[in-house]
Structures are given as C-alpha cells and as structure tokens.
Amino acid sequence: MTLDNLSGVPAWLSDALCRMATGGSFSARKLFTNDKEALFTIMRPIVLNGIDQVADRHDLADRSLRVTLPVIRPRHRMTESQLSFVFDTAAPKILGGLCDGVMCALKNRQSVQVENPPRMADFTHWCVAAEEAMPHWDKGEFLEAYGNNQDESIERALESDHVANAIITLMSDTFAWEGNTATLQKALEGVVDERITRLKLWPQTPSSLGKRLTRCKGFLRSSGIKVNQQRGGDRLITITNEKAAPAASSNVSISNGQFFE
Known part of the structure; x- marks a missing residue:
C-alpha cells in the first residue's frame, strides 16, 4: 500500500499502519448471519511518501526504513514516457537481482544467526x-546500515516528542530520578519552555503523562535512559540514565521526586 504526498500521519492511522506492517486482524459479523464471524487478517509492506517527517511516532518509526531522496535537478527531469522507457529497460536486471537475493536467502535462512535482532x-x-548475493554488500554491512537508519529514525522521532525531550533534558547530568507521576510532571514542566506546556500535545494530567511514558520509554531506552513504572499504590517511577556517572548526580529533592546517586 502506498500513501503519497503526506504532510503527516494522525495517531489513529499510525497505529493502523503499525498493525498492517507486522500483521494484524479484526473480526466482524458475517453478512446475512446472526452467529457466524468473519476474520480479516492483513500483513503488507507500506510506502509512505512526503516532504515532512512522516513516521514521527515511536512505534511506526521503529518499523520503518527511512530513505531521503536527492532533489531532481531540472535538467534530469523526465516525462512519464521517458521514465517508463528507462524503467522497462532496467526491469529485467532488477527482477534478476531480486530473484538472486530471494534464492540466496532461501539457501541461507536456516544457517544465518542474527544476534540481538531489532523489532523487524x-x-x-x-x-x-x-x-552474499548482493554484489556491493560486504558481510555485516546490512546490519550496520540498518542500525544507522534506525538510530536516525529514533533521533528524528525523539525530536518531535516533547515529553521524551523533556526527560532527556531532566536527566542530562543525572544518574537517577525517583518519584510519582504528579511529581514528574512538575519536574518536566520546570525544564521546558512555557509555550510547550500550553500545546495540546503536552500532557495536562498525571494520568496522561503516564500513558505518554509508556509509549516513549522504548525509544528513551535507546538513548540510554530507562523508565520503570510500578503498578499500584502511588505508582512510583524510577528513571535512570546509563550515560551519566552516578557520582555526577546530587541528592536534591524536588517535592516528592528525588535525584540521587
């Protein structure tokens, strides 16, 4: 499925695309029956095209391969008929290369081991x-390139997440922080610009902040920041920054939240 010329992806569509990318199902009552059920299952590749950063939610970015295309200069532009002719000329080589790759993957898939695989x-x-069937790939080159692509996607997704950015700022020179959701909300509002807190995207209640933490803590983990949310009671939250040395933090209390060594 291809979605072209996007200026953004709303939350509901982002969630639907995630289910479609990794596989999902829904059920409905079968037509003209009262008790039978029809199950629809789908898993398809998706192409999202746009000038802006499209996959800016964490779970969609984590399933994506970002490709930034160069600008086509006027002297290199083609008519549709010219482009079709060039593509048709190259099509046999493209198909042959894909078939070589599939054949090689079928041969090696039982023997290949990937340590610490990503979500996909x-x-x-x-x-x-x-x-080994790709003429310009060295062994291990795909994993390196894919890892770099994922890191860039995570970085761009974090840039558009105000809560994640606030946590990164809060923990920039701190090894650990501990407190409940209400205390964390006050602490985060103390490190962001007042204009950010007035945005609709900024959580206005501790409960909405808790939901945002659940969504973004996977990407925060990739930045070396771990968020642990306990259930029950006052729902204690512990945030640790692996990149900050314990000795660099100080025992400063902020309401009920604490920075500690």
Whole structure:
C-alpha cells in the first residue's frame, strides 16, 4: 500500500499502519448471519511518501526504513514516457537481482544467526541471509546500515516528542530520578519552555503523562535512559540514565521526586 504526498500521519492511522506492517486482524459479523464471524487478517509492506517527517511516532518509526531522496535537478527531469522507457529497460536486471537475493536467502535462512535482532526480526534475518548475493554488500554491512537508519529514525522521532525531550533534558547530568507521576510532571514542566506546556500535545494530567511514558520509554531506552513504572499504590517511577556517572548526580529533592546517586 502506498500513501503519497503526506504532510503527516494522525495517531489513529499510525497505529493502523503499525498493525498492517507486522500483521494484524479484526473480526466482524458475517453478512446475512446472526452467529457466524468473519476474520480479516492483513500483513503488507507500506510506502509512505512526503516532504515532512512522516513516521514521527515511536512505534511506526521503529518499523520503518527511512530513505531521503536527492532533489531532481531540472535538467534530469523526465516525462512519464521517458521514465517508463528507462524503467522497462532496467526491469529485467532488477527482477534478476531480486530473484538472486530471494534464492540466496532461501539457501541461507536456516544457517544465518542474527544476534540481538531489532523489532523487524524476520525482515532483518532475510536481508542478512541474502547478503552474499548482493554484489556491493560486504558481510555485516546490512546490519550496520540498518542500525544507522534506525538510530536516525529514533533521533528524528525523539525530536518531535516533547515529553521524551523533556526527560532527556531532566536527566542530562543525572544518574537517577525517583518519584510519582504528579511529581514528574512538575519536574518536566520546570525544564521546558512555557509555550510547550500550553500545546495540546503536552500532557495536562498525571494520568496522561503516564500513558505518554509508556509509549516513549522504548525509544528513551535507546538513548540510554530507562523508565520503570510500578503498578499500584502511588505508582512510583524510577528513571535512570546509563550515560551519566552516578557520582555526577546530587541528592536534591524536588517535592516528592528525588535525584540521587
């Protein structure tokens, strides 16, 4: 499925695309029956095209491969008929290369081992298994390139997440922080600009902040920041920054929240 010329992806569509990318199902009552059920299951590749950062929610960015295309200069532009002719000429080589890759992956898929695979584990496994058929790929080059692509996607997604940015700022020179959701909200509002707190995207209640933490803590973990949310009671939250040395933090109390060594 291809979505073209996007200026953004709303939250509901982002969630739907995530389910479609990794597989999902929904059920409905079968037509003209009272008790039978129809199950619809889908898993498809998706192309999202746009000038702006499209996959800016964490779970969608984590499933994506970002490709930034160069600007086509006027002297290189083609008519549709010219482009079709060039593509048709190259099509046999493209198809042959794809078939070589699939054949190689089928041959190697049982013997290839990928340590610490990312979320798209099957996709990664297939690409690594096909590496030897790709004339310009060295062994391990795909994993390196894919990891760099994922890091860039995470970085761009974090840039658009005000809560994640506030936590990174809060923990910039701190090893650990502990407190409840209400205390964390006050602490975060103390490190961001007042204009940010007036945005609709900024959580206005401790409960909405808790939901945002659940969504963004996976990407915060990739930045070395771990968020642990306990259930029950006053729902204690512990945030640790692996990149900050314990000795660099100080025992400063902020209401009920504490920075500690």
